[in-house]
Amino acid sequence: MRIGIDASNLRQGGGRIHLIELLAAADPKRDRIDSVVVWGSQETLDLLPRRRWLQKIAVACLEKGFLARMGWQTFALKGEATKARCDLLIVPGGIFQTRFRPIVVMCRNMLPFDLTETKRYGFSFKKIRLAILRYFQGRSFKSADGVIFLTRYAREKIFSSVGQLQGASRIIPHGVNHRFLINNPKPPRKRTTTEKKLKLIYVSIIDQYKHQWKVVEAVAAARIETDFDLELHLAGPAYEPSLRKLEAAIARHDPGTRWVHYHGNVAYEDLPRLYAQAQIGIFASTCENMPNILLETMAAGLPILCSDRGPMPEVLGKAGVYFDPENPDSLCRQLIALLKAQTIRRRLGLLARQRAQKYSWDKCAKETFRFCHQILGRHQNRRSH
Numbered sequence: 001m002r003i004g005i006d007a008s009n010l011r012q013g014g015g016r017i018h019l020i021e022l023l024a025a026a027d028p029k030r031d032r033i034d035s036v037v038v039w040g041s042q043e044t045l046d047l048l049p050r051r052r053w054l055q056k057i058a059v060a061c062l063e064k065g066f067l068a069r070m071g072w073q074t075f076a077l078k079g080e081a082t083k084a085r086c087d088l089l090i091v092p093g094g095i096f097q098t099r100f101r102p103i104v105v106m107c108r109n110m111l112p113f114d115l116t117e118t119k120r121y122g123f124s125f126k127k128i129r130l131a132i133l134r135y136f137q138g139r140s141f142k143s144a145d146g147v148i149f150l151t152r153y154a155r156e157k158i159f160s161s162v163g164q165l166q167g168a169s170r171i172i173p174h175g176v177n178h179r180f181l182i183n184n185p186k187p188p189r190k191r192t193t194t195e196k197k198l199k200l201i202y203v204s205i206i207d208q209y210k211h212q213w214k215v216v217e218a219v220a221a222a223r224i225e226t227d228f229d230l231e232l233h234l235a236g237p238a239y240e241p242s243l244r245k246l247e248a249a250i251a252r253h254d255p256g257t258r259w260v261h262y263h264g265n266v267a268y269e270d271l272p273r274l275y276a277q278a279q280i281g282i283f284a285s286t287c288e289n290m291p292n293i294l295l296e297t298m299a300a301g302l303p304i305l306c307s308d309r310g311p312m313p314e315v316l317g318k319a320g321v322y323f324d325p326e327n328p329d330s331l332c333r334q335l336i337a338l339l340k341a342q343t344i345r346r347r348l349g350l351l352a353r354q355r356a357q358k359y360s361w362d363k364c365a366k367e368t369f370r371f372c373h374q375i376l377g378r379h380q381n382r383r384s385h
Contacts, residue, residue: 001033001376003369004086004100006077007040008062008069009093012237013205014292015108016047017268018174019092022368024049025175025361031369037084039077055084066129070136073097088376091144095136102145102379104372107154110289110310111209112137113161117287120208126239138162146375148172148368150290153311168378170371173315174290175361179272180299181353197229198339201278201302203271206238206246206262209287211325213242213249216260218331220253225332228339230259235274237265275300280338280345283307284325290315298356303348305334319351 010016019038026033037055038048041063045056057080061068074097081089081100089098092106111117112134121127141147141158145167149155152171159165200219204210212234219232234246246262254260266274275281281297281304288294288310297304298319306312308322321338324330338345 001087001369001373002085003033003036003372004081004084004089005036005038006073006089006091006093006096006098007038007044008059008073008077009091009095010040010044014174015092016044017292018106018108019044020047020049021175021177021361022365023051023054025365026051026369027365028053031366032373033369037081037086039080066132070095070097088372088379090372091140095133095140096144102375104146104148104375105140105144106148107137107141107150107158108289109133109137110154110157111287113157114287117209124241134161141165143167145379146170146371148371150174151311151314153314154289168371168375170367172364172367172371173359174292174295175364176292176295176299176356176359177361179269180275180296181357196227197231198280199231199233199278200280200282201233201235201274201297202282202284203235203266203274203293203297204283204285204291205236206234206242208239208242209285210236210242211284211286213245214325214328215282215284215331216246216249216253218328218335219260221328221332222335222339223259226336226339231261232259233261233263233274233278235263235266235271271296272300275302278302280305280335282331283312284323284331285312286310286325288312295356295359298352301349301353303338303345304352305331305338316352317355319348319355321348 007019010019035053039057039059042058045058048056059072061072077098078100089100089103094105094108096103096105112130118127118130142162142165147165147167147169149169149171150173155171202215206212219230223230250260281302283294283306285307286309290311294315304320306316306320306322307325321334323334
């Protein structure tokens with residue numbers, strides 16, 4: 001099978017990580033792949049692994065805006081895929097305009113389909129953009145030959161939003177990179193009662209649905225109510241209006257920035273070092289599909305205070321402590337309880353790490369290409385009849 005991958009809409013974050021890891025884990029013999037062609041921006045292609053069976057084609061107009069990318073998909077992609085003799089096209093970005101068939105899309109971004117979350121952006125360009133994405137993604141999901149979902153939660157959410165899909169669907173979770181497991185091979189050591197200095201880590205984009213400013217408020221309250229010297233470390237790129245909220249919260253609760261540390265956008269390969277220095281992980285998002293960051297925190301063997309929304313309980317299971325991410329007092333109460341329970345912290349860290357190891361990129365690649373073969377087979381059967 002010759003596979004084409006349209007990476008035109010992969011600009012940053014989880015989408016790029018998924019494609020990098022998927023291609024790194026692919027086994028042409030096992031997965032019955034003759035070749036893979038990827039079209040994308042030069043920046044995206046430079047991140048992909050080098051493989052003899054992998055061809056990378058940089059498209060200049062994909063460096064431009066949304067309309068330029070849509071135009072290329074609409075008018076050029078079918079010809080490019082036909083010229084490359086592709087049997088099937090994968091669109092991990094979730095939106096396609098091409099008439100090429102068969103086509104498999106991935107559902108990655110839940111934010112456009114969560115109207116409660118989109119209201120947080122008020123009347124803004126981002127809210128308009130999310131409405132546009134909701135229309136185009138919904139149309140793509142309905143007309144694709146196959147749709148890959150990352151969690152049961154995501155599939156149910158999309159079904160309730162856009163209705164029944166015309167094509168087949170499959171739940172194929174992401175994996176977790178071994179660097180996060182190897183980084184901390186030993187379980188968290190038991191702490192003595194005199195060790196009161198603890199580092200908390202929350203890695204995620206600073207955005208309206210991530211609630212970092214509420215985490216700052218909760219940790220500030222816990223510092224007052226206990227004798228623990230807590231440090232909060234935040235890392236990730238930022239949506240400017242949300243960054244201003246975070247900066248205001250830091251100015252209010254830690255004007256000297258003694259215990260709140262925002263590291264900005266940390267490179268993917270440097271994240272294991274941050275996790276290794278922490279003792280507790282926090283994840284306070286209210287809208288996710290399948291959070292890679294939660295998997296990475298689990299793999300690092302950290303006890304996790306986790307949002308009780310979306311797919312988080314599905315991913316983390318019983319290996320964490322849940323709180324209401326919109327209520328700082330909820331996080332504060334759970335944090336204080338966890339601080340006082342060394343044994344529970346240790347047990348949760350071990351459980352989280354064990355659960356993370358069930359999420360494999362090798363398994364993800366195997367199931368993804370198996371699904372592609374099934375979609376191609378159905379397409380060929382329909383054409384023969």
